[in-house]
Amino acid sequence: MYPSLFLIPVPLGETEPSKVLPSYNREVILSIRHFIVENVRTARRFLKQTDAGIVIDELTFYTLNKYTSPEEVSEFLKPIENGYSIGLISEAGCPAIADPGADVVAMAQQKNIKVVPLVGPSSILLALMASGFNGQNFAFHGYLPIENVARTRALKTLEQRIYSDNQTQLFIETPYRNTQLLEDILKNGRPLTKLCIAADITLESEWIQTLTVAEWRKKQRPNLSKRPCLFALYK
Amino acid sequence: MYPSLFLIPVPLGETEPSKVLPSYNREVILSIRHFIVENVRTARRFLKQTDAGIVIDELTFYTLNKYTSPEEVSEFLKPIENGYSIGLISEAGCPAIADPGADVVAMAQQKNIKVVPLVGPSSILLALMASGFNGQNFAFHGYLPIENVARTRALKTLEQRIYSDNQTQLFIETPYRNTQLLEDILKNGRPLTKLCIAADITLESEWIQTLTVAEWRKKQRPNLSKRPCLFALYK
Numbered sequence: 001m002y003p004s005l006f007l008i009p010v011p012l013g014e015t016e017p018s019k020v021l022p023s024y025n026r027e028v029i030l031s032i033r034h035f036i037v038e039n040v041r042t043a044r045r046f047l048k049q050t051d052a053g054i055v056i057d058e059l060t061f062y063t064l065n066k067y068t069s070p071e072e073v074s075e076f077l078k079p080i081e082n083g084y085s086i087g088l089i090s091e092a093g094c095p096a097i098a099d100p101g102a103d104v105v106a107m108a109q110q111k112n113i114k115v116v117p118l119v120g121p122s123s124i125l126l127a128l129m130a131s132g133f134n135g136q137n138f139a140f141h142g143y144l145p146i147e148n149v150a151r152t153r154a155l156k157t158l159e160q161r162i163y164s165d166n167q168t169q170l171f172i173e174t175p176y177r178n179t180q181l182l183e184d185i186l187k188n189g190r191p192l193t194k195l196c197i198a199a200d201i202t203l204e205s206e207w208i209q210t211l212t213v214a215e216w217r218k219k220q221r222p223n224l225s226k227r228p229c230l231f232a233l234y235k
Numbered sequence: 236m237y238p239s240l241f242l243i244p245v246p247l248g249e250t251e252p253s254k255v256l257p258s259y260n261r262e263v264i265l266s267i268r269h270f271i272v273e274n275v276r277t278a279r280r281f282l283k284q285t286d287a288g289i290v291i292d293e294l295t296f297y298t299l300n301k302y303t304s305p306e307e308v309s310e311f312l313k314p315i316e317n318g319y320s321i322g323l324i325s326e327a328g329c330p331a332i333a334d335p336g337a338d339v340v341a342m343a344q345q346k347n348i349k350v351v352p353l354v355g356p357s358s359i360l361l362a363l364m365a366s367g368f369n370g371q372n373f374a375f376h377g378y379l380p381i382e383n384v385a386r387t388r389a390l391k392t393l394e395q396r397i398y399s400d401n402q403t404q405l406f407i408e409t410p411y412r413n414t415q416l417l418e419d420i421l422k423n424g425r426p427l428t429k430l431c432i433a434a435d436i437t438l439e440s441e442w443i444q445t446l447t448v449a450e451w452r453k454k455q456r457p458n459l460s461k462r463p464c465l466f467a468l469y470k
Contacts (some may be wrong), residue, residue: 007364019259020354024251094360097370106367109445111433117364119255119437121354125329129242129352132341135332139374139402167374196344202354210344 003080005108006094007088009120010046012202012228016048020121021200026066032087034079036062036104040061043089058174061131064100073107080113094122098142124170127198127230130208131168136167136233144181155188162193162235169233178224181231184232189213189233196232199224236266238315240343242330243322243354245281247463255356255437261285264352267322269314271297271339279325296439301335307344315348329357333377333407356435359405362433362465365443367468373403379416390423396429397470404468409462413459416466417451424448424468431449434459 006028011020029050037043042059047054061078079086088095088104094117095101108115124140140163145156158169173181185195191214198208199222207222241263246255272278275296282289292379297311316323323330323339329352330336343350359375375395379389393404408416420430427448433443434457442457 015260018257020257021314022253022255024254094364096364096367097360099370102367104368106445109367112444114366115367115443116441117361117436117443119356119361121355121433122357125332125357125360126354129329129331130340130350132331132337132344132350135334135337136377137375140372142371200342201352206351207348208352211340211346235283 001085002114003083003085004116005077005080005105005113006032006085006087007101007105007117009094010090010092011119012092012121012123013200015202022119025118025120026079029087030054030084032225033058034060034062034086036064036076036086036088036101038064038089038091038099042091044087056133064104066100067098068103070103070107073104076104076109077108077113077174080108090120094120095197097122097124110166121202123198123201123228123230126201126231127196127208128168128170130198131196131210131232131234133168133194133196133210133232134166135168137166138170140170142143142171143173144171146177151184155185157190159193159233171231173229173231175224175228178227178229179221182221182224185231185233186213186217191217192235194228194234196234197222197224198230198232199227201228201230236320237349238318238320239349239351240312240315240340241267241320241322242336242340242350243324244329244353244399245325245327247327247356247358248373248435259328260353260355264322265289267320269295269297269319269321271299271321271323271336273299273310273324273326273334275327280405281324299335299339301333303322304336304347305338305342308339310348311339312343312348314341326353327450329355332357332359333359356437358433358436358463358465361421361436362431362443362467363405365433366429366431366445366467366469368403368445368467369401370403372401373405375405377406378408379406381412389425391421392467394428396423397468406466407464408466410459410463412463413462414456417456417459420466420468421448421452427470429469431465431469432457432459433465433467436461436463436465
């Protein structure tokens with residue numbers, strides 16, 4: 001195995017790894033001794049869940065957060081120069097999509113290190129698949145602004161792009177603010193614009209539904225409080 | 236199992252299913268008798284590869300292409316009303332992302348049918364992970380225009396959005412035109428804009444590299460001819 005930076009996805013919440021991760025990922029994990037992680041405790045738990053026989057004490061963990069300096073990241077990548085692969089483990093879902101991992105990957109690319117992404121669950125992609133919306137042209141925006149005027153303006157701009165660019169618009173919110181975001185969408189959206197809400201993706205309680213804004217307005221609101229959700233808009 | 240429309244991903248090219256698909260997908264497939272597919276021959280091959288014991292003759296296939304009418308799609312979904320789940324199988328990668336499957340999902344959502352997306356390889360997402368680019372804000376545009384003036388304009392617009400919106404821009408090209416697209420990007424891009432080329436994702440020959448436009452210009456061009464590629468731009 002050519003020494004590489006492997007990007008290792010993790011289940012989204014309490015899900016069996018075999019439900020959302022290929023068995024090949026386990027093989028890769030078992031061949032690696034050096035891991036860059038956001039939280040050592042949860043990373044250890046994931047590794048034990050992947051293979052109960054893993055001897056955690058033989059592994060080296062490097063902790064990554066938004067305060068980690070470029071010099072530290074550079075240091076984390078040293079084992080590759082000595083021939084040892086490194087695994088970058090996400091806290092949930094796919095590394096480097098919505099977490100600090102992207103900086104590690106960017107530096108690896110700068111150093112001409114081989115980067116190998118492994119398959120795993122992405123709530124963005126799974127929501128897009130299940131929405132029925134345009135998958136040939138789509139944008140993910142992360143979090144919208146919290147402040148009222150800025151948020152309304154952001155929602156209007158995204159809705160405009162659906163019609164001008166034929167582009168699906170995806171975004172997220174902190175779970176305890178989901179209910180408020182839904183109200184803001186229903187207040188500001190055009191009646192015929194479609195909204196897909198995808199909650200608890202890959203979990204037992206997974207729930208994904210697409211309706212027009214007008215239809216959502218007439219329905220009893222779903223309970224989205226504290227549930228990880230993706231919101232998608234299209235025409 | 237609640238009767239649902241399962242979205243079933245397929246490997247990208249000649250790859251063992253266990254490398255890119257969770258074992259759970261196999262369980263779901265073995266519980267389904269009705270499949271909506273683009274090409275019956277390749278779908279059969281995928282099913283046999285998933286489980287050599289599958290009795291193909293006991294399965295019903297509905298063929299989907301861009302000429303399939305909404306009435307036919309509605310007919311395809313009938314088994315769900317009678318309590319039987321349906322699998323929507325992609326030709327490669329994840330269904331409903333860049334194939335006609337999205338229309339089937341849209342109709343299922345309209346009919347209030349439960350839609351369940353399964354995890355699998357998406358070249359868009361894997362390229363984004365490995366690029367080191369912004370994964371909190373990104374857009375995928377499918378194919379760019381072929382005609383020279385329109386393509387140059389499209390490339391300039393996308394590059395502008397990197398800087399104005401802090402957004403990663405992803406797109407693809409028909410494999411035999413990859414070489415030309417690369418030349419067009421290098422001709423029109425700003426020197427410090429970064430370009431990630433991701434070729435043959437998940438295959439043995441996988442190759443992913445990020446460099447600035449200025450750096451790519453100085454290098455010998457990679458051979459991208461006939462290789463499926465994702466192109467990503469960021470700052």
